[in-house]
Amino acid sequence: MTLFDDLDDYLALPRVSGLAVSPDGSRLVATVSTLNEKRTEFVSAIWELDPAGVRPARRLTHGVKGESAPTFTAAGDLLFIAVRPGDAEDKPPAALWRLPASGGEAVEMLGMPGGVTGAVSARAADATVVAAPLLPSSSGIDDDKARRDARKDNAVSAILHTGYPIRHWDHDLGPDQPHLVDADGRRDLTPGPGPALQEAVFDVSADGELVVTSWRIPGPGAETRSALVRIDRATGERTTLVDEPGTDLDHPAIAPDGSAVAFTRETHSSPTSPPRITLCCMRFGADPVELAREWDRWPSSVAWSADSSALIVTADDGGRGPVFSVDPVSGAVTRLTHDDFTYTDVRPAPGGLIYALRSSYATPPHPVRIDPDGAVTELPCVDTPELPGTLTEVTATAADGTPIRSWLTLPAGDQPAPLVLWIHGGPLGSWNSWHWRWNPWLLTAHGYAVLMPDPGLSTGYGQDFIARGWGAWGGQPYTDLMAATDAACAHPRIDASRTAAMGGSFGGYMANWIAGHTDRFDAIVTHASLWALDQFGPTTDGAYYWAREMTEQMAQHNSPHRSVAEISTPMLVIHGDKDYRVPIGEALRLWYELLTSSGLPADEHGESPHRFLYYPSENHWVLAPQHAKIWYQVVTAFLGEHLGGEPARWPELLG
Known part of the structure; x- marks a missing residue:
């Protein structure tokens, strides 16, 4: 018998997700989800891992509603998003919390009337930017709360749309709109964004001076595309970095030395041509360059090595998802992992180290360290369940000779x-x-x-x-x-x-x-x-x-x-x-x-x-x-x- 023979035992297995490493590489955390007491919901907590792979993992947070989206500040404090109700009747929105590196209890760093949905901290400065929704007619955060309270008190859920889309996966869009907010000064960095920041991915430079984000641009009818926009964190000045009609530009990652931004470029498909996703790099003040054009794979995540010398990229490849290194100048691609796993949550660290989660159909996601010589070390976190059988590969040949x-x-x-x-x-x-x-x-x-x-x-x-x-x-x-x-x-x-x-x-x-x-x-x-x-x-x-x-x-x-x-x-x-x-x-x-x-x-x-x-x-x-x-x-x-x-x-x- 294995845990897969009983659905209750299977559902009770801990599930490892989001990984974060401190800027100096000394601390590593992951999110571990488990069933609540009623077995009706998965609740996540943040656990600290040993980067050396020696000590067992230890739990850091214990909120009733769970914690997610961990990230570290330049000083090594741990930030996370959580709902911390004060009493049975209090149901506040998700807020940004800070757990000091020096120890003690977590304190709320930023609460927003519509909640906080994401956060990115600078690597070398005390600066954090969060994603948070605001109502389009709100004049500020306090006014936003008053307008939300009015809708709630009058039981109004109606939404008036002027564009597309109006829904996404399983939730309605609007009436609020995603904004980027300076967490320290509670300043709106993107007033009047409209739908521009729906599904946005953004990054903050190491010195905290600028933000680069994807920016949705409506087109004729229901069409849309994504450009890249640069925002000055001090002034809120917004300039377009790259905008190419017929493409979606996404996943911006700013080099730790502040010299460049890398991103993915997805061409819009047509009835006769599928999309193509490629890797691009833009030195600030220069034109963007498409890298590794002959590399016939789609980059799925992009990060910089800690010394800004290489791009660390993942991509599907033959039933696996390896980690690759791409030279930001020549575009040369080097495969870093050669096992049967798929890697996600790739987090480069000083000294050429890379931390990541990896999984396969033989093993659930678990944290690992990839050393500069390519050696992969599993880090203690949760136990791997015994499987009720074996895994193998089968290759067929299609009528035209293509291997399947x-x-x-x-x-x-x-x-x-x-x-x-x-x-x-x-x-x-x-x-x-x-x-x-x-x-x-x-x-x-x-x-x-x-x-x-x-x-x-x-x-x-x-x-x-x-x-x-x-x-x-x-x-x-x-x-x-x-x-x-x-x-x-x-x-x-x-x-x-x-x-x-x-x-x-x-x-x-x-x-x-x-x-x-x-x-x-x-x-x-x-x-x-x-x-x-x-x-x-x-x-x-x-x-x-x-x-x-x-x-x-x-x-x-x-x-x-x-x-x-x-x-x-x-x-x-x-x-x-x-x-x-x-x-x-x-x-x-x-x-x-x-x-x-x-x-x-x-x-x-x-x-x-x-x-x-x-x-x-x-x-x-x-x-x-x-x-x-x-x-x-x-x-x-x-x-x-x-x-x-x-x-x-x-x-x-x-x-």
């Missing part, structure tokens, strides 16, 4: 196992890191082998591989998945007579497409899935992005709903009502058409082999622990019914 690689989990023992094809979302992504929410080991513990392929459109295999399915989702991504399934079914441990397919978001789209184009699977699970593309396009929260890829003709040609009559496989439909990325209308229409128009319609009593698991309060992912537990219980019951011939045992809490 997959991860494959196999349950313990030597008996043939039924196969579950699990398709990743995105679709611009890769199965290359541990997922707490989409975890194959919970199915493997039930005796299933789980196949996780990277078909066309996946990242980490080059631009041409992404283009394989661009604007043609039902084409090579589908045939790639079938080739991967064929290769897995040839494995001696796989029982090819019992197979299922499942996926969420784009993976749910592919599950729907598969349902209408083959009957090879015994069951299909489709979560947060796209069904009718003509309906989906204008209603998703980022319709402008969708329109760049799919013309009306492409959407019709690739829409799963047009093949509903061909569906003869039992389907489990799952959707949350608060999903704004794939609106609930997709599931409602899919469910109705399964019952009325599929090859397995409801009988005269309204009974159907299909099932619909609906979450009125959940979003795109279904995150609440109690709901994630029910998700896996229903999925395993559905799979057991159709692949194992077992009577379905639905969770009692469903009523």
Whole structure:
């Protein structure tokens, strides 16, 4: 037995996330999340780690509502964001707190009427800038509180929009707007920003004198792009650093010596061309330069080495996510890590050291130190759970000769196992890191082998591989998945007579497409899935992005709903009502058409082999622990019914 055999044990596992290192490299902290006493919410706390990897981790914070987003000041004080209610009736917004390096209790550093959502401190000066929302008509922080109180007292939730977007993932945008605020002087550095700072990423120079941030610029209709803006922290003067129509410029990182800013550049896609993400560097006072143009990978994070001599970058690569060093002058790329892990939260430190979190499908995220010679040392934090099986790789060959690689989990023992094809979302992504929410080991513990392929459109295999399915989702991504399934079914441990397919978001789209184009699977699970593309396009929260890829003709040609009559496989439909990325209308229409128009319609009593698991309060992912537990219980019951011939045992809490 392992912790994956019991959902309660699995959900109780500690989860390591955000990493921060002090400017001098002497202190390192991480965020560790655990279940609350009611098991209804994950609560995070900040733990101190030993950079040398000798001493055990120790917990620093103990707030009832948790702490997150740790960062260090130049003096070594620890800053974090937390909600610290004063009494049972007091529900203040999240504030910025400071835990002195010299010891003692944490003190509130900055509270804002709408809360604090992020913070960045200068590395060599006493300066901190926070992200915080303000109402557009507010004349200041005190006025903002009065206006918020008025809306609350009058129970008004209405929002008047003049532009796009109006929603994002699972929450409404507005009426307040994100601002950047000087935490020390409580000064608004970005008055009247409009939607410019939605999803903004910003950095503060080491001397605290300037801020560089991404800046959203509305275009015609619902179009938008992101430029880079420089803000003088003393005066608030704002100037545009780089603005290139047809691109999104993001992830600015200012060199520790203040000489330059690095950033990513993403070209806007078209119906015939996918986006391309590259790395850029701009010396202040000079023009920006695109680096490593021949490097056929997409940088996913950007940081500077402590001495400003190199850019430290991560990128998907062949089912992994290594760390790379890029010369900011020549653009030469050097791979620093050579293991089977994906690295995130990369934090360079003095002496050429790099701290990061790394994970794979064999190991949850854990902190490590990368030495200048490339040696990687695990740092004590939380225990690694024992797995209920083994992990291997499978490579198939597509009809055009392209290799299609997959991860494959196999349950313990030597008996043939039924196969579950699990398709990743995105679709611009890769199965290359541990997922707490989409975890194959919970199915493997039930005796299933789980196949996780990277078909066309996946990242980490080059631009041409992404283009394989661009604007043609039902084409090579589908045939790639079938080739991967064929290769897995040839494995001696796989029982090819019992197979299922499942996926969420784009993976749910592919599950729907598969349902209408083959009957090879015994069951299909489709979560947060796209069904009718003509309906989906204008209603998703980022319709402008969708329109760049799919013309009306492409959407019709690739829409799963047009093949509903061909569906003869039992389907489990799952959707949350608060999903704004794939609106609930997709599931409602899919469910109705399964019952009325599929090859397995409801009988005269309204009974159907299909099932619909609906979450009125959940979003795109279904995150609440109690709901994630029910998700896996229903999925395993559905799979057991159709692949194992077992009577379905639905969770009692469903009523």
